[in-house]
Amino acid sequence: MCLGGKTVCATLLSHRQNHFYLSLFTSYNNIMPQYPLNLYDLSQPQLEQLLAGWGFGRTHADQLWRGLYREHITHLSELTELRPALREKLTAEARLVHLTPRLTQHSSDGYTHKFLLNLADGQAIETVIMRFEARRELPEQTRRYTACISTQAGCAMGCVFCATGQMGFTRHLTAGEIVGQVLFVQRYLAERGASLRNIVLMGMGEPLHNYENTMQAIETMTDHKGLAIAPRHITLSTVGLPHAIRRMADEGRRVNLAVSLHGATDAQRQALVPPAKKWPLADLLAACRYYTAALRRRIFFEWALIEGENDTAEQAHELGRLLQDQTAHINLIPLNPTAGYAGQPSQPERVRAFQAILAQYGLPSTVRQRRGIDIDAGCGQLANKVVSGEWLVVSE
Numbered sequence: 001m002c003l004g005g006k007t008v009c010a011t012l013l014s015h016r017q018n019h020f021y022l023s024l025f026t027s028y029n030n031i032m033p034q035y036p037l038n039l040y041d042l043s044q045p046q047l048e049q050l051l052a053g054w055g056f057g058r059t060h061a062d063q064l065w066r067g068l069y070r071e072h073i074t075h076l077s078e079l080t081e082l083r084p085a086l087r088e089k090l091t092a093e094a095r096l097v098h099l100t101p102r103l104t105q106h107s108s109d110g111y112t113h114k115f116l117l118n119l120a121d122g123q124a125i126e127t128v129i130m131r132f133e134a135r136r137e138l139p140e141q142t143r144r145y146t147a148c149i150s151t152q153a154g155c156a157m158g159c160v161f162c163a164t165g166q167m168g169f170t171r172h173l174t175a176g177e178i179v180g181q182v183l184f185v186q187r188y189l190a191e192r193g194a195s196l197r198n199i200v201l202m203g204m205g206e207p208l209h210n211y212e213n214t215m216q217a218i219e220t221m222t223d224h225k226g227l228a229i230a231p232r233h234i235t236l237s238t239v240g241l242p243h244a245i246r247r248m249a250d251e252g253r254r255v256n257l258a259v260s261l262h263g264a265t266d267a268q269r270q271a272l273v274p275p276a277k278k279w280p281l282a283d284l285l286a287a288c289r290y291y292t293a294a295l296r297r298r299i300f301f302e303w304a305l306i307e308g309e310n311d312t313a314e315q316a317h318e319l320g321r322l323l324q325d326q327t328a329h330i331n332l333i334p335l336n337p338t339a340g341y342a343g344q345p346s347q348p349e350r351v352r353a354f355q356a357i358l359a360q361y362g363l364p365s366t367v368r369q370r371r372g373i374d375i376d377a378g379c380g381q382l383a384n385k386v387v388s389g390e391w392l393v394v395s396e
């Protein structure tokens, strides 16, 4: 099947298949017009539906799903139990698209590995693996690895301090491209005798701007017959789209939610985060309260500490007052400087003073380490340099 040739394919298909394919065409056409069906782009029900249209029952769909996500096959020929007729059909009509690195960087402390991964249309996205284990002497298997994955190529939100925001928006990632990053990381770690524990959707892009594909990808990651990653090990970070946060609450999406705040008044936030002009703090925090009440979960609020910009005692008090009625935890992250923004990270004593004021309001907070600063591991930083020609791109 060629998802680009809508008319040709449509004449070849039964009415039922037509309906299914056309719904896929619609979502694909918005994203990747000329590429054949990537099996990783299908949800489990869609995969079942596809196979049912070819006359293969649920058992076959289950076999294939397990092969893709539990056995981590890289080629259909590895699924020896698959009926030859089904394998032929799949080989003719679909692909297994694996993301390959265009560029790899390792931080000098050995804790952070950053990959610029190729997409089928020539775009590239960032995926970062971080190790959160202070004790180097521990065996590899016991170390905790976190993957930071992207949901879009670029980002439309334009936060002034963010390298991805400075690049602008190219396109949404498909569900398969989001899940593909997890599969890439799992393979990379497995080859080194290690395993993936946590996933943070904090790479390039705004996950809630790409709501459908992000949620489908999370469903695939958490499916107990496949990757089986516990929702509590997944954190979705958003710039704060109130309608989408409410939708997550209504749909019972039980991953950890992190909201990027960075400013405690509308004026202050708007200067750093342009979407704040459309969605004022009052709407955003009402949506957060709605989410907390519906799912009984606390929200993480992120605050990039920028020297002289949002790290004063007055701003800490404003933040304390703002979040007093929220079930919240605040992550304080000293800014990662980027080429397109003059701001600098707050000094450690400023960070400590800010944290102490939040504590007066009963608000717990954690100062997050800036990881892989020597390899541009901040969101979008590597891709931005590659796009701007600062990096020589090498294939591995």
Ligand code: SAH
Pocket: 159, 161, 162, 163, 201, 202, 203, 204, 205, 206, 207, 237, 238, 239, 258, 259, 260, 302, 303, 304, 333, 334, 335, 336, 337, 338, 378, 379
């Ligand atoms: N779009 C989502 C997720 C990707 S950004 C969001 O904005 O939440 C992930 C986190 O990195 C956000 O909290 C974002 O504000 C923060 N961030 C982006 N650029 C940064 C930088 N240069 N220094 C510190 N934090 C940064």
Ligand code: SF4
Pocket: 155, 156, 157, 158, 159, 162, 163, 164, 165, 166, 203, 204, 205, 206, 238, 239, 260, 379
């Ligand atoms: Fe987009 Fe998040 Fe970067 Fe803002 S901080 S530009 S929302 S990726």
